Amino acid sequence: MKMKFTNNIYIIILLWFTSACLEETPRFLEFENYEFEELDVNGGNWKTILVSNVDQIEVPAPKPVTSSEYVQELEAMRQKMNSQTAAERDAVRYWTNNPILRWNEIALEMAAKYNLIPGPNPDGTYTLPNPANPDGPPAFPFAHPPYTSRMLAYLSVAQYDALVIAWKHKFQHNRTSPYWVDSSINPAYPKSQLPSYPSDGAAVAMVSKEVLKMMFPLEHTFIDQKYEEHISSLENAGINVKSDIDAGILIGNEIMSFARQRASKDGMANAQTPKPVSDSIANAAYERFGWKWQNMETPQRPVGLTPLFGKVRMWHVPNVEEVRSDPPPAPGSAQFEEDVKELKKYAAHMTLDQRRIANWWEDGLGSYTPPGHWNKFAKLSIVKNKLNPLRTAKVFAYMNSAIMDAGVACWDTKYYYHYPRPVETIKGFRTILGTPNFPAYTSGHSTFSAAGATVLSYFFPDDEAAFQNWAEEAAVSRIYGGIHYRFDATEGTVQGRKVGQYAVNMAKSDGAF
Amino acid sequence: MKNLIYASGLAVLLQFIYIAPSQGQLPFDEIMMSNGEVCAALMFEHGTWNRYWEGDFLRENANIGTLTRQLIMPYVAVGIGKHVNFMASIPYVRTEASGGTQAGQEGIQDLSLSFKVKWLEKRAGAGNFSLLTNTNFNTPVGPYLSDYMPFSIGAGAPELGMRGIVSYRTDFGLVARTSMAYLWRGQTQIERDYYYENGSVYSSFMNVPNAVNFHAALAYWLLDDQLRIEATFQSLNCLTGDDIRSYNRPQPTNKMDFAQVGTWIQYYIKGRQGLGTIAYVNHTVSGRNMGKFTTVGLGLTYQFQAFNKSSN
Missing domain, CATH: 1.10.606.20 (Vanadium-containing Chloroperoxidase; domain 2)
Structure with missing residues (x-):
């Protein structure tokens, strides 16, 4: 009798377990062939x-x-x-x-x-x-x-x-x-x-x-x-x-x-500098502003990530200084203290939604990076709108060149101001995301994303609200993650939009899609 | 007398680092509680590692330093009928790294429910031979994020384990025991919707690999069966899974393997009923995509006849 009872329980557990559907884990985007909505004869x-x-x-x-x-x-x-x-x-x-x-x-x-x-x-x-x-x-x-x-x-x-x-x-x-x-x-x-x-x-x-x-x-x-x-x-x-x-x-x-x-010849070969060059960039910022960023890993990395990526040739912006951000609030200033307070608040208590946003946008080591994330969005909109290959290529070309330009602009700003990360300025601060090996201001996620959103909004105006929301979310995700101050994110978004607009103006100039 | 007291190997499985009690804490021993008997326990565990296997390469990482994992776990076992025991546990786990700048994780981990059935007990030579099975089901109950390794407190996936146990107890108190389990693991929901596992995966679910778990012990009962001392060996081997990539973080899809040796001591202060204590140590001797853990555990048990008092 008791044996029977146990057996029944076994069966119930087994059924429950095997009937629980496993989610698919696809290796590429599933989509069907489609008829192109337009041929673009010209x-x-x-x-x-x-x-x-x-x-x-x-x-x-x-x-x-x-x-x-x-x-x-x-x-x-x-x-x-x-x-x-x-x-x-x-x-x-x-x-x-x-x-x-x-x-x-x-x-x-x-x-x-x-x-x-x-x-x-x-x-x-x-x-x-x-x-x-x-x-x-x-x-x-x-x-x-x-x-x-x-x-x-x-x-x-x-x-x-x-x-x-x-x-x-x-x-x-x-x-x-x-x-x-x-x-x-x-x-x-x-x-x-x-x-x-x-x-x-x-x-x-x-x-x-x-x-x-x-x-x-x-x-x-x-x-x-x-x-x-x-x-x-x-x-x-x-x-x-x-x-x-x-x-x-x-x-x-x-x-x-x-x-x-x-x-x-675009300058990428020189973007990762030797230590003396990297040190002189840091010292220039220190003399100008009184602060400099340092890598906090053990052992310390001697050079940040691509200090001269900001000098790489841009696609649509004639001169990177046109899109360099204004100086960030100095450590110790009222604005700085307010944003530090916010970081401490999230570190002490984070909602599940905030944690989800931080992780969904992490796009960190081992991932396709934030530019990859925006390429995925572009892909979904392209399929949804049944774009032909030429239009598809145009969307990707303007979005990805804008995103690279945003990266160049952001890196120029990062190494010009050389602003320390929260783990350096807040004693004992611990984060749920890894702190990257480059200065804080402006946030790369924010600039990449705002540039991507600006270009995608031009090509897919119906979905503009979604793109802009994503860009805002990407920016704020870095604050939840504890690796950026709000001013990094806010200014990064402004910078990314500005850069993206250069690409949009160029895309518009042939008067077509 | 044979069912003298309960508790046992339950903690041996507790110290699995990341994967940890997703494994479950099913006793893989031969000991059964009699009908109506209840054992309530509170376990504490402290585990650390300062090296881990990246694939099969044992390395240090100064940005983790020493990883500490602590656990507190209420546990209950109930004898229902002569041949069946039901067990449940629900641990609270906390992790912390001494190096680097990343935060640890803490929270309620996985609820574990299990049934142990004794199918056979036979007199053989100068001792008793037993055959038992164990079925356990674990499922995450808290909102902890499994995809935060090596700091995450569990694998975040449901698990169904089926185990066979064989033991032989000589009349003078020596027990030899071995068990083997197959663990079916489900998926863990993560918070990104793209990850790399030998190629792109466009999903917010990760498949946690199935695994086999082997356990063997040599136990000795002393002081009129009030003290039990065990020497244990156990291994876990995932059947599939990828390796941690170079200087990258682990993830729940990894093929995690380990082998551990340990000792286990249990002391019943006043015989069958009432308070008892447990202490154990486990040390990892080999592994893959896991921390090289050493864990120490302490437990308090309280045993009493809750129902079916007449037949006792």
């Missing part, structure tokens, strides 16, 4: 960002669809489609007809994978990641927020320029898609009037592969494999023949020479 006239004169990039005229060459390519494509493996069919579903979204996800994953701060050596020194010896240890790069913002900016700007040029030639030559030539071809994606030569997918694949390889030298094998999979999916999906793809690759290659040239 998209080839939009303003490129890297390339000053689009006529510099020559694309040969395609063979007509009646030519024997085309007929042969069409047949080859058909055979490829008919002999697809299950893995190839999965790849077609994965890449979709808007593959920028996938390359963006791959970029975010790389960022998260490489966003690891080097630990100390046994003798207490630190070794910095070195692009000349990427294997390390520590491995190169350390994909911290400035690094990731720049990586995403180059990726998105190269994608955008490649697509503007692809669009120009698409509507110049008007070579129709394979499935319009041969009605027996059943494409994997919705049929579209977008001309197929040159392939927009191939152009995106080429620049994405090359930018990511430039940024993540240890990932060449993985990135090449993604590239091959993507290129192969274009034929398997029935949307491009080989010459479409070749022309797309050609555009991609041309764009990359502009991207490489700019990246090699």
